[in-house]
Amino acid sequence: MDRRRIVVVAAAVLFLVAGAGAQRRTPPAAPTPAPKAPPNPKLDKLKQDAAAEIDAMRVQTQQMVDQVFSYGELGFQEFETSKYLTAVLERHGFTVQRGIAGIPTAWLATWGSGKPVIALGSDIDGIPQASQKPGVAYHDPIIEGAPGHGEGHNSGVPLNITAAVALKALMEREHLSGTLKLWPGVAEELDGTKAYYIRDGFFKDVDVCLFAHVSADFGVGWGESRGTGLVSVEYQFKGESAHAAAQPWRGRSALDAVELMDIGWNFRREHLRLQQRSHDVVTNGGDQPNVVPPNASVWYYFREIDYPHIKEMWETGNTMAKAAAMMTGTDVTWRILGSAWMGHFNKTVAETMYDNIRRVGLPAWDDADLKLARGLQAELKVPVKGLATEIEPIGTPVPPEDNMGGGSDDIGDISWNVPTVVLRYPANMQAGPGHSWANAVTMATPIAHKGVTAGAKAQAMTALDLLLRPELVEQAWAYFRNVQTKDIKYTPFISPDDKPAIWLNKATLEKYRPEMRKYYYDPSKYPTYLAQLGITYPTVR
Numbered sequence: 408m409d410r411r412r413i414v415v416v417a418a419a420v421l422f423l424v425a426g427a428g429a430q431r432r433t434p435p436a437a438p439t440p441a442p443k444a445p446p447n448p449k450l451d452k453l454k455q456d457a458a459a460e461i462d463a464m465r466v467q468t469q470q471m472v473d474q475v476f477s478y479g480e481l482g483f484q485e486f487e488t489s490k491y492l493t494a495v496l497e498r499h500g501f502t503v504q505r506g507i508a509g510i511p512t513a514w515l516a517t518w519g520s521g522k523p524v525i526a527l528g529s530d531i532d533g534i535p536q537a538s539q540k541p542g543v544a545y546h547d548p549i550i551e552g553a554p555g556h557g558e559g560h561n562s563g564v565p566l567n568i569t570a571a572v573a574l575k576a577l578m579e580r581e582h583l584s585g586t587l588k589l590w591p592g593v594a595e596e597l598d599g600t601k602a603y604y605i606r607d608g609f610f611k612d613v614d615v616c617l618f619a620h621v622s623a624d625f626g627v628g629w630g631e632s633r634g635t636g637l638v639s640v641e642y643q644f645k646g647e648s649a650h651a652a653a654q655p656w657r658g659r660s661a662l663d664a665v666e667l668m669d670i671g672w673n674f675r676r677e678h679l680r681l682q683q684r685s686h687d688v689v690t691n692g693g694d695q696p697n698v699v700p701p702n703a704s705v706w707y708y709f710r711e712i713d714y715p716h717i718k719e720m721w722e723t724g725n726t727m728a729k730a731a732a733m734m735t736g737t738d739v740t741w742r743i744l745g746s747a748w749m750g751h752f753n754k755t756v757a758e759t760m761y762d763n764i765r766r767v768g769l770p771a772w773d774d775a776d777l778k779l780a781r782g783l784q785a786e787l788k789v790p791v792k793g794l795a796t797e798i799e800p801i802g803t804p805v806p807p808e809d810n811m812g813g814g815s816d817d818i819g820d821i822s823w824n825v826p827t828v829v830l831r832y833p834a835n836m837q838a839g840p841g842h843s844w845a846n847a848v849t850m851a852t853p854i855a856h857k858g859v860t861a862g863a864k865a866q867a868m869t870a871l872d873l874l875l876r877p878e879l880v881e882q883a884w885a886y887f888r889n890v891q892t893k894d895i896k897y898t899p900f901i902s903p904d905d906k907p908a909i910w911l912n913k914a915t916l917e918k919y920r921p922e923m924r925k926y927y928y929d930p931s932k933y934p935t936y937l938a939q940l941g942i943t944y945p946t947v948r
């Protein structure tokens with residue numbers, strides 16, 4: 408998830424984060440500049456060493472990015488992905504706890520001891536029907552209809568592992584106190600897990616969370632930003648089956664109720680605030696026309712920019728569902744499939760990270776990278792501008808009255824419990840519409856590999872700041888307690904009884920996995936996934 412300015416998203420969808428306030432409040436005035444850090448030659452040297460370690464890991468980083476790309480697994484079904492990533496972490500000395508929060512594909516990997524405790528997170532799930540040959544600047548699926556990394560979530564945990572392995576080497580060499588925890592955003596596209604990680608206590612001892620999300624740019628922001636939070640709810644209607652021609656008067660159609668709920672919602676949409684986003688898919692529309700559907704269901708995302716408005720939309724949705732049931736003589740129940748608070752990101756940590764982003768700088772794109780980017784931009788009829796050439800200013804708070812909605816990401820739930828920032832690293836390009844094959848084109852090419860290496864450096868350098876300058880952790884918590892959560896308190900959308908929707912996407916992976924398995928990357932035979940697929944880089948029309 409899916410935080411920032413209008414973000415850029417090329418890469419995927421944006422990670423739009425959201426304005427979060429439960430109440431409107433005056434946005435902070437002009438940001439006060441962070442106190443200038445005193446010269447610290449030891450820290451500078453460690454940052455240089457971290458960058459050198461990360462450069463030396465380029466091949467391993469590329470292999471991880473390509474490997475996860477080739478798995479292309481959807482939310483809650485990231486079995487190959489998690490098996491692979493946790494094995495890499497164990498090989499590097501991390502202790503892995505699997506199946507956390509009742510989610511089979513979730514895990515927590517820990518190394519080190521003592522304070523500070525730094526959590527490095529990123530998402531791992533793919534997008535339905537986004538299968539795409541990397542490095543090819545037009546729609547060309549590896550497997551027609553199969554899922555793929557059409558948001559670029561194959562790259563973030565490889566970035567964090569690269570950063571963590573470099574950090575571990577330096578922490579051992581320098582005898583630095585501190586604990587690194589790596590964790591995956593399972594089923595981010597469903598906003599399906601992070602609220603459960605919080606509910607079940609996995610961030611209780613964490614001092615700072617450094618999250619990473621793919622982007623077309625290299626940046627970070629703080630405060631409330633553009634975007635939404637959401638609840639994801641499935642309504643299940645129950646009627647009576649009957650012969651649809653012989654005795655239709657004996658039937659009660661659950662599908663009629665789904666259609667009437669959708670019609671009711673679409674009329675109400677005219678009278679909703681401009682900030683809202685709402686959309687649905689019919690998850691069960693019946694079996695065949697001559698059987699009056701006794702069961703039908705519809706799945707809604709209700710998005711708004713703060714907790715009270717999301718709750719209000721959800722109530723309206725429930726009213727529509729009950730009214731549709733009354734109109735059709737059916738019954739309705741509903742269950743929550745996901746949720747996300749709007750993000751609010753930490754000023755101290757973001758300013759610290761921003762200095763490191765500037766220190767690292769954008770990758771050096773070569774002619775082949777630019778040719779791919781321009782080729783895809785021309786194909787999609789969007790401005791042909793190649794790849795990022797400059798680092799944007801640090802993102803600052805968007806006042807709620809200026810937030811006209813957008814995407815959501817359940818990193819928001821973490822950000823309201825622990826000082827958190829989101830590193831946007833330049834592993835994609837501005838071209839695709841998000842959640843699409845087009846957003847997968849770069850994600851196993853040198854553009855992604857270079858962007859991940861650059862992002863890993865910024866991530867590792869920021870962790871070094873936190874390890875060597877304990878006053879930053881204190882300042883981060885002061886902002887969290889005295890500014891961010893002064894008037895707004897976190898209340899989860901999920902209840903103590905709700906359970907993660909781990910059955911989602913199971914049937915899709917069962918259908919496609921046997922064919923997808925033939926295309927898993929084998930780094931023992933091929934230097935890159937492009938080489939394995941026999942793709943000339945870049946391939947443009």
Ligand SMILES: [Zn+2]
Nearest residue numbers: 408409530558
């Ligand atoms: Zn995402």
